[in-house]
Amino acid sequence: xxxxxxxxxSNILFRxxxxxxxxxxxxxxxxxxxxxxxxxxxxxxxxxxxxxxxAEPSQSRFQKxxxxxxxxxxxxxxxxxxxxxxxxxDHYGPYKPLHAMNPTRLSFVRSALCRHFRKxxxxxxxxEGLKVVDVGCGGxxxxxxxxxxxxxxxxxxxxxxxxxxxxxxAIKDPITxxxxxxxxxxxxxxxxxQEFDVVLALEVIEHVADPIEFCKSxxxxxxxxxxxxxxxxxxxxxxxxxxxxxxxxxxxxxxxxTHDWNKFMTPxxxxxxxxxxxxxxxxxxxxxxxxxxxxxxxxxDTSVDYIASSVKRR
Amino acid sequence: xxxxxxxxxxxIIRWQKCRVLSQAADGMSHVSSAQRSANTAKQSGYKTENAxxxxxxxxxxxxxxxxxxxxxxxxxxxxxKSLRVAIIDGNPATVLKxxxxxxxxxxxxxxxxxxxxxxxLKDVGAWEKIQGCRHAPFDSMQVWDYSGRGxxxxxxxDVGEPVLGYVVENNLLVSALNYALERTGFAETMCPAKVKxxxxxxxxxxxxxxxxxxxxxxRARNYAGxxxxxxxxxxxxxxxxxxxxxxxxxAQVLLEDGRLLRARLVVGADGGRSRVREMxxxxxxxxxxxxxxxxxxxxxxxxxxxxxxxxxPTGPLALLPVGDDLSNxxxxxxxEKAKELKEMSKEQFVTAVNxxxxxxxxxxxxxxxxxxxxxxxxTPLIGELxxxxxxxxxxxxxxxxxxxxxxxxxxxxxxxxxxxxxRLALVGDAAHTVHPLAGxxxxxxxGDAAALAKTLREGITxxxxxGELALLEKYEKERLWxxxxxxxxxxxxxxxxxxxxxxxxLARAAxxxxxxxxxxxxxxxxxxxIGGQV
Numbered sequence: 001x002x003x004x005x006x007x008x009x010s011n012i013l014f015r016x017x018x019x020x021x022x023x024x025x026x027x028x029x030x031x032x033x034x035x036x037x038x039x040x041x042x043x044x045x046x047x048x049x050x051x052x053x054x055a056e057p058s059q060s061r062f063q064k065x066x067x068x069x070x071x072x073x074x075x076x077x078x079x080x081x082x083x084x085x086x087x088x089x090d091h092y093g094p095y096k097p098l099h100a101m102n103p104t105r106l107s108f109v110r111s112a113l114c115r116h117f118r119k120x121x122x123x124x125x126x127x128e129g130l131k132v133v134d135v136g137c138g139g140x141x142x143x144x145x146x147x148x149x150x151x152x153x154x155x156x157x158x159x160x161x162x163x164x165x166x167x168x169x170a171i172k173d174p175i176t177x178x179x180x181x182x183x184x185x186x187x188x189x190x191x192x193x194q195e196f197d198v199v200l201a202l203e204v205i206e207h208v209a210d211p212i213e214f215c216k217s218x219x220x221x222x223x224x225x226x227x228x229x230x231x232x233x234x235x236x237x238x239x240x241x242x243x244x245x246x247x248x249x250x251x252x253x254x255x256x257x258t259h260d261w262n263k264f265m266t267p268x269x270x271x272x273x274x275x276x277x278x279x280x281x282x283x284x285x286x287x288x289x290x291x292x293x294x295x296x297x298x299x300x301d302t303s304v305d306y307i308a309s310s311v312k313r314r
Numbered sequence: 315x316x317x318x319x320x321x322x323x324x325x326i327i328r329w330q331k332c333r334v335l336s337q338a339a340d341g342m343s344h345v346s347s348a349q350r351s352a353n354t355a356k357q358s359g360y361k362t363e364n365a366x367x368x369x370x371x372x373x374x375x376x377x378x379x380x381x382x383x384x385x386x387x388x389x390x391x392x393x394x395k396s397l398r399v400a401i402i403d404g405n406p407a408t409v410l411k412x413x414x415x416x417x418x419x420x421x422x423x424x425x426x427x428x429x430x431x432x433x434x435l436k437d438v439g440a441w442e443k444i445q446g447c448r449h450a451p452f453d454s455m456q457v458w459d460y461s462g463r464g465x466x467x468x469x470x471x472d473v474g475e476p477v478l479g480y481v482v483e484n485n486l487l488v489s490a491l492n493y494a495l496e497r498t499g500f501a502e503t504m505c506p507a508k509v510k511x512x513x514x515x516x517x518x519x520x521x522x523x524x525x526x527x528x529x530x531x532x533r534a535r536n537y538a539g540x541x542x543x544x545x546x547x548x549x550x551x552x553x554x555x556x557x558x559x560x561x562x563x564x565a566q567v568l569l570e571d572g573r574l575l576r577a578r579l580v581v582g583a584d585g586g587r588s589r590v591r592e593m594x595x596x597x598x599x600x601x602x603x604x605x606x607x608x609x610x611x612x613x614x615x616x617x618x619x620x621x622x623x624x625x626x627p628t629g630p631l632a633l634l635p636v637g638d639d640l641s642n643x644x645x646x647x648x649x650e651k652a653k654e655l656k657e658m659s660k661e662q663f664v665t666a667v668n669x670x671x672x673x674x675x676x677x678x679x680x681x682x683x684x685x686x687x688x689x690x691x692x693t694p695l696i697g698e699l700x701x702x703x704x705x706x707x708x709x710x711x712x713x714x715x716x717x718x719x720x721x722x723x724x725x726x727x728x729x730x731x732x733x734x735x736x737r738l739a740l741v742g743d744a745a746h747t748v749h750p751l752a753g754x755x756x757x758x759x760x761g762d763a764a765a766l767a768k769t770l771r772e773g774i775t776x777x778x779x780x781g782e783l784a785l786l787e788k789y790e791k792e793r794l795w796x797x798x799x800x801x802x803x804x805x806x807x808x809x810x811x812x813x814x815x816x817x818x819x820l821a822r823a824a825x826x827x828x829x830x831x832x833x834x835x836x837x838x839x840x841x842x843x844i845g846g847q848v
Binding site: 091099100102103104106107110122123124144145146147148149172173174 | 392776784
């Protein structure tokens with residue numbers, strides 16, 4: 001029954017975004033598709049975490065946005081991640097799958113950025129001169145490699161513990177000690193009028209309360225002709241089977257409840273959201289795991305996990 | 315209206331996906347030449363800041379053939395050549411230049427290098443130096459056993475290669491690699507310098523969490539009963555260990571002269587009795603063969619291009635061309651016999667070698683006459699036969715004089731249960747030692763060096779720390795797939811020929827004949843031996 005309802009809801013979400021796209025007017029009503037009711041003050045961030053209970057009752061989607069809007073952060077999601085923050089850099093701990101996948105998504109990021117900013121890929125530090133922000137940086141798994149590639153990196157995360165872990169780890173190496181970490185949110189950076197060449201939100205958007213608002217914040221952070229790269233899980237039968245039943249229940253890669261399938265987004269929906277936020281989808285690739293070789297690779301199969309780059313329109 | 319916008323979107327996304335993939339796949343960078351040079355000019359490299367200090371990206375312990383090859387492998391790619399690398403070697407002879415004197419006798423320590431190794435040497439710029447010096451090609455190989463029931467003869471032409479390999483003196487190989495390194499000005503060579511102690515950080519421990527599909531490599535490791543905790547290894551050594559910072563997240567290498575180096579990655583290339591391996595607490599599995607190999611340079615009756623090998627019950631005896639009418643002998647035999655051979659006069663030794671090559675324990679094999687008739691029937695079934703199928707057995711040339719001193723060393727099989735741990739990788743003999751019967755040892759080592767350099771290159775592409783265990787495990791996995799089968803084959807050979815009884819003799823003869831007359835099998839064997847794809 002609930003499954004049925006979530007399909008209906010997703011459909012509504014999709015139609016809403018379609019309507020937003022087709023009606024060229026940027027009405028205030030469309031600003032928040034899924035307004036999140038934040039019970040109290042502290043805006044916490046976007047990181048990826050599982051909640052034990054149904055933290056965000058699905059009915060909330062139909063509720064009218066109730067006054068106080070506190071950004072796209074989902075508190076329950078945030079709490080999930082704080083619990084296992086210590087283990088970010090244990091390559092064989094809870095984040096093992098993320099570590100294993102990391103080189104694959106970084107190779108996409110690297111080639112997308114090199115191509116867009118016309119950098120020579122055949123050098124150890126091709127991203128030199130680029131100012132990058134990683135929104136929902138977690139323990140800094142993406143920040144550190146980007147710093148090694150020469151980028152000037154700011155990592156932000158709403159979970160303070162993540163920021164502490166990330167800073168403590170980065171300081172150990174002269175190359176990564178230049179990374180700045182801040183416990184804040186994308187919205188806060190927008191308020192501060194910060195601008196970047198590149199904005200990354202990898203495996204984050206499926207954890208935020210309000211994807212469209214989140215996308216808009218990302219767009220506001222990037223300079224004209226800058227690049228926004230988002231990776232997320234597709235809302236497909238395959239992703240339900242692999243990312244939730246497989247990864248959480250059978251393989252035990254992720255704590256149960258890490259992901260809420262209903263919050264996943266199809267590539268089409270993501271493209272529409274981005275378009276709504278003045279971002280033009282540039283390139284997209286699926287991130288696929290081969291259980292026999294134990295390897296992750298880029299593929300054109302976006303049915304489970306995918307990564308997309310988009311360029312901000314002038 | 316809505317439908318229209320969706321329909322337009324989908325094909326665009328699909329098209330973009332294809333673009334990403336095709337470009338990501340061939341790794342093309344679309345940069346104009348002007349921009350490329352601008353980027354290169356300001357490129358500061360993947361380098362530890364403050365080049366004067368003791369921080370290195372990679373410290374290679376052991377500057378022999380494999381250690382120098384790792385250095386060359388790193389120097390030859392634009393991605394890895396800005397790494398800060400040190401090579402430490404305790405033997406001053408390592409950096410001595412190879413000087414070939416007119417009419418000098420080649421050194422007894424030689425390696426038979428395969429086409430795969432030659433490709434690597436060409437890639438790193440070491441081959442041209444070897445080409446200018448003494449090196450001897452061999453284009454065929456003949457193997458037979460003492461029972462005289464069968465033989466196998468291979469030719470390079472069977473697999474479309476010009477040669478099966480070259481026999482090169484070890485000191486020329488080291489010298490050529492050092493020459494290539496010096497030309498790039500890449501690594502700092504510290505020689506003579508000795509490593510006193512190594513401390514590795516308490517890094518990630520490799521305990522595989524329950525994955526559904528355990529890889530074969532991991533399985534093989536577990537089968538061998540590996541231990542997986544490598545934290546904080548120290549050496550049972552003096553007070554100078556206080557120099558180590560216990561909380562350092564990098565590897566620390568303390569030299570005998572008191573210098574302390576910090577490194578993202580330590581490469582153990584210090585040979586079969588690797589101290590680095592021992593200090594890192596990595597275990598080995600294996601056994602001694604109760605055999606010694608005796609090596610020396612001899613003069614033979616005529617110039618030849620064949621690597622000969624006769625299997626005796628006590629071990630194989632090989633005769634390799636090293637140029638002109640000179641050959642190298644590698645005689646694996648019992649320790650007692652080796653001692654005897656080493657101590658006898660040169661004339662007695664020559665007689666003993668000739669006897670062992672031709673008449674000891676049994677007659678030489680005779681050639682099959684009816685091969686042509688048989689092959690007429692089997693060719694349609696298994697395809698074109700390799701040209702060497704109809705080759706007759708050729709007796710090896712007589713040895714006429716012993717020209718060098720005779721050296722001997724014990725033989726054993728050793729395999730490290732892990733090649734890598736956090737911030738450490740073993741290469742070459744430090745990771746595995748094999749029986750010299752097929753001349754594979756150093757080729758496996760060069761394969762390790764090439765694979766490690768490739769893995770580090772890939773790691774830098776995706777911004778990984780070069781000493782990170784998860785990255786190094788890719789190197790280990792790749793090499794296990796190559797090294798373990800080769801070790802199994804060599805060990806199997808060694809064992810099968812050690813048994814002198816009729817059923818075994820017949821089985822071996824059948825094996826030899828199969829390897830000689832079955833074309834596809836023959837090609838596979840040669841490809842495997844010369845390091846191509848199996």
